[in-house]
Amino acid sequence: MNLDSDEQNSPYTNQPSQQRNTETETHMNDDGQANMAEATRLTRAGRLAEATALLQRKLGKGQPPATTPGRAVPADRPALMPAGRGLGRATGERLREKLHRGGDVPAAKPTRTSSPALPGTFTDAHHSGPTDTRRYKLYIPSGYTGSPRPLIVMLHGGTQSADDFAAGTGMNAVAERETFLVAYPEQSTGANAMKYWNWFRPVDQRRGGGEPALIAGITQEVLQTYAVDAGQVFVAGFSAGAAMAAVMAATYPDLYAAAGVHSGLAYGSAQDVGSAFAAMKQGPSRPVRLPGATVPLIVFHGDQDQTVAQVNADRLVDQWRSSPAKTATSAPTVRRDETPGGRAYSQSIYSDAEGDVAMEQWIVHGGGHAWSGGSPAGSYTDPLGPDASVEMARFFQAHRR
Numbered sequence: 001m002n003l004d005s006d007e008q009n010s011p012y013t014n015q016p017s018q019q020r021n022t023e024t025e026t027h028m029n030d031d032g033q034a035n036m037a038e039a040t041r042l043t044r045a046g047r048l049a050e051a052t053a054l055l056q057r058k059l060g061k062g063q064p065p066a067t068t069p070g071r072a073v074p075a076d077r078p079a080l081m082p083a084g085r086g087l088g089r090a091t092g093e094r095l096r097e098k099l100h101r102g103g104d105v106p107a108a109k110p111t112r113t114s115s116p117a118l119p120g121t122f123t124d125a126h127h128s129g130p131t132d133t134r135r136y137k138l139y140i141p142s143g144y145t146g147s148p149r150p151l152i153v154m155l156h157g158g159t160q161s162a163d164d165f166a167a168g169t170g171m172n173a174v175a176e177r178e179t180f181l182v183a184y185p186e187q188s189t190g191a192n193a194m195k196y197w198n199w200f201r202p203v204d205q206r207r208g209g210g211e212p213a214l215i216a217g218i219t220q221e222v223l224q225t226y227a228v229d230a231g232q233v234f235v236a237g238f239s240a241g242a243a244m245a246a247v248m249a250a251t252y253p254d255l256y257a258a259a260g261v262h263s264g265l266a267y268g269s270a271q272d273v274g275s276a277f278a279a280m281k282q283g284p285s286r287p288v289r290l291p292g293a294t295v296p297l298i299v300f301h302g303d304q305d306q307t308v309a310q311v312n313a314d315r316l317v318d319q320w321r322s323s324p325a326k327t328a329t330s331a332p333t334v335r336r337d338e339t340p341g342g343r344a345y346s347q348s349i350y351s352d353a354e355g356d357v358a359m360e361q362w363i364v365h366g367g368g369h370a371w372s373g374g375s376p377a378g379s380y381t382d383p384l385g386p387d388a389s390v391e392m393a394r395f396f397q398a399h400r401r
Contacts, residue, residue: 118139118142118172118173118176119141119142119176120139120140120141120142120144120172120175120176121139121140121142122137122138122139122140122166122172123137123138123140124137125137125138125221127185127214127217127218127221129213129214129217130213132188132191132214133188134185134186134187134188134214134215134218135162135185135186135188136162136183136184136185136186136218137162137163137166137183137184137186138181138182138183138184138222139166139171139172139175139176139181139182139183139184140181140226141175141176141178141179141180141181142176143176143179144179144181144226144227146227147227148227148228148229148230149179149180149181149227149228149229149232150180150181150228150229150232150233150234150396150397151180151181151182151183151219151222151223151226151228151229151232151233151234152171152175152180152181152182152183152234152235152236152392152393152396153182153183153184153185153215153218153219153233153234153235153236153248153256154166154169154171154182154183154184154236154237154241155185155197155215155235155236155237155238155241155242155244155245155248156184156186156187156195156237156238156241157196157237157238157239157240157241157242157263157380158192158194158195158196158197158239158240159194159195159196159379160195160238160241160378160379160380161186161195162184162185162186164378164379165184165238165241165378166182166184166378167375167377167378168371168374168375168377168378168379168380168381169238169371169374169375169378169381169388169389170373170374170375170387170389171389171393174389174390174393175393178393178397180232180393180397181222181226181228183218183219183222185214185215185218187211191211196240197211197237197240197241197243197244198210198211199240199243199244199246199247199265199270199276200243200269200270200271200272200273200275200276200279201271201272202271204244204247205247205251205267205268206251207251207252207291211244212244212247212248212251212252215235215244215248216248216252216255219233219235219255219256220255230401231257231400231401232257232396232397232399232400232401233255233256233257233401234256234257234258234259234260234392234396235248235249235256235259235260236259236260236261236262236392237260237261237262237264238262238263238264238371238380239262239263239264239307239308239369239380240264241264242260242261242262242263242264242265243261243264243265243269245259245260245261245264246259246261246264246265246266246267246316247267249267249294249295249297250267250268250290250291250292250294251291253292253293253294253295254293254401256295256401257295257296257396257399257400257401258295258296258297258298258395258396258399259295259296259297259298260297260298260299260300260388260392260395260396261297261298261299261300261313261316262299262300262301262371262372262388263300263301263302263305263307263308263369263370263371264308264312264313264316265279265280265284265308265312265315265316266284266288266312266315266316266318266319267288267290267316267319268284268288269283269284269288269312269315270284279312280307280308280309280312281309282309282311283309283311283312283314283315284312284315287315287318287319287322288319289319289322289323290319290320290323293323294320294323295399295401296357296358296359296395296399297316297317297320297358297359297360298359298360298361298362298391298392298395298396299313299316299317299359299360299361299362300313300362300364300372300388300391300392301313301361301362301363301364301367302363302364302366302367302368302369302370302372302382302385303363303364303365303366303367304366304367304368305367305368305369306368306369307368307369308369310363313361313363317348317350317359317361320359321350321359332348332349332350332361333348333349333351334346334347334348334349335347335349339373339384339385339386341384342383342384342385342386343364343365343366343367343372343382343384343385343386344365344366345362345363345364345365345367345372345385345386346362346363346365347360347361347362348360348361348362348363357395357398360391360395362386362388362391364382364385364386366384367382367384367385368382370382370385371388371389372385372386372387372388373385373386373387373388373389373390374388374389
């Protein structure tokens with residue numbers, strides 16, 4: 001296949017793929033079925049490196065994808081199959097489903113369960129900005145009586161929806177217990193074919209325009225419609241949504257009191273698709289200073305994440321510590337523990353000049369590219385890790401703007 005066809009199949013583009021020759025497609029589908037069966041067997045046996053090598057050989061990827069100009073793998077997909085090329089569309093989709101539904105978290109259950117029914121209300125809404133519209137969902141806990149309550153804005157990862165992200169993180173259940181509202185902005189396929197927030201584009205890294213303005217607009221719409229404590233508005237996200245949460249915290253520190261970044265990247269880590277892929281694998285090529293004030297930050301990352309390398313969590317912490325506002329000035333206090341029957345983790349706690357906790361970094365040992373402590377009811381979750389939703393809510397409620 002030529003480069004143009006490859007680029008059209010990238011989840012970062014919105015163009016449809018070119019029509020393929022039917023005979024060639026049939027041959028690739030037949031060959032792909034055998035490849036899929038073998039790769040699936042290796043994956044189930046925990047031999048992920050061998051499965052990856054097999055697919056790379058069959059797809060002709062002897063060189064790392066980063067060497068292909070104009071290509072990048074989105075923040076929620078391992079590099080081995082950015083678009084399922086060479087296996088046929090249907091076969092590629094089935095293989096990605098088998099490999100990536102908890103793919104780099106083998107211990108997580110691959111099948112989904114039903115989310116428990118909650119007594120609150122989960123509503124649908126739309127927000128229209130000057131140039132575009134986004135759907136969002138809002139969870140209103142049963143304990144909400146009209147008195148001001150906190151609000152958490154949750155940004156999903158690529159290929160996910162608001163419903164999927166809510167089910168996987170279990171944040172609505174936490175909101176029901178703690179009585180706060182949760183908004184879930186949803187990326188449109190018109191803006192990105194695979195529903196990735198476009199965190200890597202300069203136009204979407206600025207205050208007052210692009211996707212940051214839409215997300216801020218949704219946040220402000222909820223504030224105007226419901227009784228929300230304006231001093232307790234927070235933003236969090238996973239993967240591409242986490243990178244966008246870092247953008248929101250950097251560009252709207254007057255709107256959000258704190259931020260949570262799970263498996264994401266530092267603000268300004270990329271300027272286009274190519275630099276996005278490089279940053280995901282190696283961290284940003286250069287440090288980027290925050291544009292203004294900082295907000296308290298909680299970071300989660302798995303140290304076995306093969307999609308967004310752990311170095312990105314470290315660079316995010318460095319960026320926040322080196323900001324002009326000097327949010328966190330001290331060396332961290334490190335606590336090591338493990339979840340009962342689950343994963344070990346390291347929690348680094350940074351304090352500000354007054355001795356208050358300004359930042360926490362949680363490294364989940366053995367964790368992959370998945371929401372720590374999440375539910376199999378959603379995608380990209382690791383039930384064995386510490387509960388990121390509970391810890392983020394706890395951190396947020398300790399901070400007011």
